[in-house]
Amino acid sequence: MPVNQVAEEAVGDYKAGWHDPENSSIRFDFGLSEQVVREISAIKEEPQWMTDIRVKAFHHFMERPMPTWGSTELLNSIKFDEICYFLRSGEGTEDDWDDVPEAIRDTFDKLGIPEAEQKWLSGVTAQYESEAVYHSIREDLEKQGVIFLDMDSGLREHEDIVKKYFCSIIPYQDNKFSALNTAVWSGGSFIYVPKGVHVEMPVQAYFRINAKNMGQFERTLIIADEGSSIHYVEGCTAPTYSTDSLHSAVVELIAMPGAYIRYTTIQNWSNNVYNLVTKRGIAHENATVEWVDGNIGSKLTMKYPAVILKGEGSHAEVISVAYAGEGMHQDAGAKVHHLASNTTSKILSKSITKDGGRGSYRGLVSVSRKAENCKVNVVCDALILDEQSQSDTYPTMEIKNSSCRCEHEASVSKVSDDQLFYLMSRGHSENEALAMIVNGFFEPFVRELPMEYAVELNQLMALEMEGSIG
Amino acid sequence: MAMGHGESNIEALLEIQNLHAGIGDTQILKGINLSIAPGEIHAIMGRNGSGKTTAANIIMGHPDFEVEEGDVLLSGENLLELEPWERAREGVFLSFQYPQAVPGLQVGNFLRKSVASIRGEEAAKGADFRGELNAAMDTLDIPRNFLSRYVNDGFSGGEKKRFEILQLLLLKPKLAILDETDSGLDIDGIKTVAAGINAAVRGTDSAALIITHYSRILEHVQPDKIHVLIGGQIVATGGPELAMQLEERGYEWLDSKAEAEGIA
Numbered sequence: 001m002p003v004n005q006v007a008e009e010a011v012g013d014y015k016a017g018w019h020d021p022e023n024s025s026i027r028f029d030f031g032l033s034e035q036v037v038r039e040i041s042a043i044k045e046e047p048q049w050m051t052d053i054r055v056k057a058f059h060h061f062m063e064r065p066m067p068t069w070g071s072t073e074l075l076n077s078i079k080f081d082e083i084c085y086f087l088r089s090g091e092g093t094e095d096d097w098d099d100v101p102e103a104i105r106d107t108f109d110k111l112g113i114p115e116a117e118q119k120w121l122s123g124v125t126a127q128y129e130s131e132a133v134y135h136s137i138r139e140d141l142e143k144q145g146v147i148f149l150d151m152d153s154g155l156r157e158h159e160d161i162v163k164k165y166f167c168s169i170i171p172y173q174d175n176k177f178s179a180l181n182t183a184v185w186s187g188g189s190f191i192y193v194p195k196g197v198h199v200e201m202p203v204q205a206y207f208r209i210n211a212k213n214m215g216q217f218e219r220t221l222i223i224a225d226e227g228s229s230i231h232y233v234e235g236c237t238a239p240t241y242s243t244d245s246l247h248s249a250v251v252e253l254i255a256m257p258g259a260y261i262r263y264t265t266i267q268n269w270s271n272n273v274y275n276l277v278t279k280r281g282i283a284h285e286n287a288t289v290e291w292v293d294g295n296i297g298s299k300l301t302m303k304y305p306a307v308i309l310k311g312e313g314s315h316a317e318v319i320s321v322a323y324a325g326e327g328m329h330q331d332a333g334a335k336v337h338h339l340a341s342n343t344t345s346k347i348l349s350k351s352i353t354k355d356g357g358r359g360s361y362r363g364l365v366s367v368s369r370k371a372e373n374c375k376v377n378v379v380c381d382a383l384i385l386d387e388q389s390q391s392d393t394y395p396t397m398e399i400k401n402s403s404c405r406c407e408h409e410a411s412v413s414k415v416s417d418d419q420l421f422y423l424m425s426r427g428h429s430e431n432e433a434l435a436m437i438v439n440g441f442f443e444p445f446v447r448e449l450p451m452e453y454a455v456e457l458n459q460l461m462a463l464e465m466e467g468s469i470g
Numbered sequence: 471m472a473m474g475h476g477e478s479n480i481e482a483l484l485e486i487q488n489l490h491a492g493i494g495d496t497q498i499l500k501g502i503n504l505s506i507a508p509g510e511i512h513a514i515m516g517r518n519g520s521g522k523t524t525a526a527n528i529i530m531g532h533p534d535f536e537v538e539e540g541d542v543l544l545s546g547e548n549l550l551e552l553e554p555w556e557r558a559r560e561g562v563f564l565s566f567q568y569p570q571a572v573p574g575l576q577v578g579n580f581l582r583k584s585v586a587s588i589r590g591e592e593a594a595k596g597a598d599f600r601g602e603l604n605a606a607m608d609t610l611d612i613p614r615n616f617l618s619r620y621v622n623d624g625f626s627g628g629e630k631k632r633f634e635i636l637q638l639l640l641l642k643p644k645l646a647i648l649d650e651t652d653s654g655l656d657i658d659g660i661k662t663v664a665a666g667i668n669a670a671v672r673g674t675d676s677a678a679l680i681i682t683h684y685s686r687i688l689e690h691v692q693p694d695k696i697h698v699l700i701g702g703q704i705v706a707t708g709g710p711e712l713a714m715q716l717e718e719r720g721y722e723w724l725d726s727k728a729e730a731e732g733i734a
Binding site: 416417418419421422423424425426427428429430432433436437439440441442443444 | 530531532533534553554555557558559563564566568569570571572573574575576580583584587588620621637641
């Protein structure tokens with residue numbers, strides 16, 4: 001996301017809403033068929049097993065009915081025949097920004113990506129439409145055996161690892177959109193951290209949709225081997241078009257015993273993007289999987305980052321914020337499955353709705369019968385900024401072991417006139433006062449972010465609050 | 471005595487003229503006149519519901535209150551046309567009776583932003599600001615870790631009042647209104663708060679208006695004038711001796727006076 005280098009041609013209030021002229025080297029016709037799936041696989045010169053799983057997933061997608069929960073109205077309005085499923089913009093993935101086509105490089109410059117890489121990242125991959133156009137990793141990490149590639153290169157160079165873990169956490173039959181992603185996936189990140197290696201600085205992936213009616217289906221697989229650690233950060237933006245785009249990713253995380261994975265997302269899609277993402281991690285003995293998930297944009301987001309606590313002593317954390325403004329529906333939440341004893345989970349969900357936006361928290365925590373002494377902590381807070389906006393909570397708890405210590409808190413609040421007046425009496429305009437309250441509300445999330453993102457998210461929210469009070 | 475209608479005192483820092491105001495259809499203030507010169511401390515005393523807090527809110531610009539008639543001037547400029555934040559930038563400060571909590575907003579960050587907004591960016595920067603902040607916190611016996619807490623979130627009554635005075639010391643207003651800043655404080659708290667008020671006003675061109683039930687704080691601040699508010703009007707104005715009279719006799723003797731004048 002880094003939108004700190006705000007584009008000159010910002011569209012409305014959405015600062016990443018400009019688009020570049022489209023210069024594609026391969027562009028598929030709109031629509032989806034087995035032929036399209038096979039062609040994507042052929043272009044990428046994939047092994048047969050991958051082609052086969054794509055085709056199976058495609059048929060499953062076609063047969064699988066649309067979910068009957070969430071925003072069914074919006075889901076049913078997706079026109080799968082009017083989406084482009086594959087678009088190649090570059091000539092391949094470069095490891096030097098100077099070799100990235102100029103127009104695309106300019107885009108990432110505007111978004112501040114190369115600058116961020118120099119300052120505070122261990123590695124970067126930048127995906128434009130369907131494929132990565134740039135990727136780099138710090139040399140010292142590479143020497144320690146850390147693999148950080150775009151997923152297409154990962155499959156080419158480390159087929160054995162990909163074959164072992166691909167679809168192992170999220171089978172294509174999991175849901176309609178995991179089937180779609182498996183059928184047409186392209187791009188995404190592939191990361192392997194060897195035993196005992198700690199990647200101190202975050203690695204970042206940046207996803208940009210530029211073309212109209214584009215479908216972006218990145219696929220990410222992260223494996224942290226025993227006792228290793230990594231923090232992965234992804235950011236997403238797209239131009240503002242009057243027609244819709246579809247972003248449907250699948251992310252699988254594997255934390256081996258004692259490993260630590262944190263996966264941070266700042267999604268700031270324009271409000272013509274359907275964002276339907278399946279994210280799930282597995283934590284083995286004493287491992288930790290953390291999802292830090294910020295959903296600021298999109299037309300409809302349905303996303304419930306999940307953790308399977310498979311190993312004893314493992315820990316899950318899902319910290320999320322959602323902002324739903326005009327024409328936006330954020331249906332987000334978390335899922336944690338406690339399968340083993342002495343596992344702990346913490347879910348913190350915060351949503352803000354404004355200008356008729358709708359925010360829903362949908363969560364599931366399950367504790368299996370054999371899992372002793374688990375601890376569950378769920379906190380959901382909603383802040384509603386006006387009468388037109390809506391917030392719902394759908395928490396589900398399936399606790400089958402009575403030794404579980406389970407805490408659940410939920411709150412819904414509104415900004416009071418007295419709160420605003422207090423801040424205004426200290427010299428802050430009404431909009432500044434509102435931004436202070438909103439940023440304060442998001443603070444428990446923001447403090448989890450790398451500083452650069454924290455600053456930027458605060459600025460973004462201040463921008464969203466501008467002109468919100470007459 | 472309170473000043474008559476229409477009279478104007480150009481020397482005054484705060485000039486309230488014939489102020490009629492209320493909330494919805496309820497008139498609360500029924501013709502207030504008050505004039506405070508630079509460097510002066512005045513007190514308004516009165517029971518609950520006499521209109522004291524309404525007066526404070528109207529000077530600061532709370533949107534819930536409506537002014538039907540009259541003027542409020544700061545150094546001759548009409549405050550009633552300004553938004554609350556503009557009044558703050560002109561030098562009006564209100565220490566709230568019930569300061570609002572803002573979870574997630576750190577005290578240190580908030581103070582810096584408020585100082586920048588009211589006194590300018592330069593005043594909120596660097597070693598000078600930190601020195602000022604440390605000195606003010608020492609005056610008020612506020613520990614350093616206070617800065618990383620969230621604004622009024624989980625504060626005790628005493629912490630809230632000290633935080634209001636900390637803001638007073640840092641924002642350096644021309645006019646400080648203190649709405650029952652002494653209520654709920656023990657004697658040490660009152661002394662600390664009084665020291666803060668004295669530090670902010672005495673020997674400067676600033677002025678303060680202290681709103682209170684009790685005379686206790688006035689022993690430590692020594693106001694130049696005391697006004698007694700009953701039924702939305704000032705029924706008596708005097709020196710520090712008036713506070714002592716109220717302490718001894720309560721408000722009843724003024725009720726009969728107010729009745730005689732057709733107020734209450």
